[in-house]
Amino acid sequence: MNRNFWITALIAFINSLSVTILIPIIYLYGKKFGLSDLQTSLLFSMYAIAQFFATPVIGKLSDRFGRKPLLIISLAGTVIANLIAGTATTASLVFLGRFLDGITGGNLSVAQAIISDITGPKDRAQAFGIFGAAMGLGFVLGPVTSLLAQKVSLGTAFLVSAAVALIALILTVVFLPETLPTPVAQTGNIFDLGLENLVKGLTKPGVGILLLINFCTGTTFTMFTYAFQPYFINVLQQSSESLTLLFLGFGTMAVIMQTWGVSVLKTKISVVKIMFLGLFFRSLSFVLMPVIPNISYFVIISILFSIFNSLVQPMISTLLSLNAQPQEQGMVMGLNASYLSISNGIGPVIAGVIVQQSHPITYGYPLYLAGILTFAVLFWAVKARNNYTPEVKSV
Known part of the structure; x- marks a missing residue:
């Protein structure tokens, strides 16, 4: 792995740290403003x-204008947004x-496109595993910082998150070179929201089915x-401090599995089987x-979950990257992030409709549904595996 990686x-x-600082407090912050x-x-x-x-637009623009300027815009948006939320006086x-x-939150898809730019196909699974581990380390330190x-x-947690995102922004401006090998020629309206690409992405051989799999797994995961x-907190009667320690455990196991675990597993079984293993235990x-x-x-049960859950997303990203053309890496990663985003929008609403605050036991119902x-x-x-990766066609 080279310096740019x-x-x-x-x-x-650092970006993951900025995001995960907020994870333990968004629910509580909403309650502070009287939200149901x-x-x-x-x-x-x-x-x-x-x-x-x-994110599809940001991914497409990163193919056209370069990874670095789009990553800068995304990180700057995070800084400004968290300053607004952290100083808010109304919901x-x-x-x-x-x-x-x-x-403005396309930084993950742009960073994934950078990884695709600078690594060869044979190193990509390990690269995405390390990339995931770096984000997992953010999950270790984020809740503690929060x-x-x-x-x-x-509100201070939002301000700290903004400060951390600012550090990532400065590092990008000062140290990260442009990695896009050949910009895509500009065609069409640059302000196109990319809705047509969302549909077209589903028709791409090997890519479309992976986008749907990631969308479905994202929906169930955000229900959880x-x-x-x-x-x-309400059913198990635990404190926020105990919750932080559990997040710390999740992040630690994710780092171990996405570095050492992936490197060991990929010598024994294929990328797609690693994904199956992670999905089964999740x-x-x-x-x-x-x-x-x-x-x-x-x-x-949480220890079992944290060991295998961290395998799912890096393997899906790897398979998407291997199935996408070199000139489409940014667009495909943008589409993937976009489908994950809409799944992240659907999952909490499904869970929010199911639960009832007056009956805390209902907070377990979304977990059952997510598992099923x-x-x-x-x-x-498993049934459709031959359609989305060349690796399994010879198995």
Whole structure:
């Protein structure tokens, strides 16, 4: 891995840190402004839906004008958006901040395109594994940083997140060179939202089915992420400090699996089988988590979940990259991020409709549903495996 790869991984880590500082407090921050569970789920969805419309355009523009300028714009948007949300005096300003962060939030897809630019096909699985581990390290430190910021106020966590994103922005401007080998010639309207590309992306051989698989797994995963925190606090009667320690465990296991784990597994089984393994244990964990409302039991299942869950996204990204043409890497990664974004918008709303604050046990219902649906996605992915990766055609 060359110098540019490690710079990109560092930027991904810092950006992940900025994002995960907010994960433990968005639900609580919405409650501070008097939002209901359903309204709070819409606060989650606002960011995701904005990303859905923005990321295909950002990916396409990065193919046309370069990775670096689009990454700069995305990170600058995060800085401004979190300043707005962190100093908000009304719920409307919080929604505005989340919307702005989403509409400029294409930094992940651009960073993935950079990884595709600078790594060869044989190194790509390991590269995306390390990239995922860098983001996982952000998941380790983000909640801890958030807990420290919350000692001042919930809004301070947004301000700290903005400061961290500013560091990533400075690193990008100063140290990251342009990695796009050959810009795509400009055609069409640059302000096109890319809705036609969203449909066309589904027709691309090897790419379309992976986009759908990632959309489905993203929907079920965000059902889990929305219900997870209130279940842990209200049903298991745990504190925010305990929640932070659990996030710390999740992040630590993700780093181990996406570095050492991926490098070991890929010498023994194919990328697509690693994805199947991750999906199976993610499904099983979702179903088992709410069976017994006991903290020791929950921690054991969470360890199983954190070991295998971190394998899913890097493997899907790897398969997408291997199936996409070199000149389409930015667009395909943008489409992938966009479909993930709309899934992130749908999942919390489904969970928000199911749960009832007056009956805390209902916070477990989205976990059961997420597990059942993820098993269905796994079955579909296995059945259709010959359609989306050349690697399995000879197996």
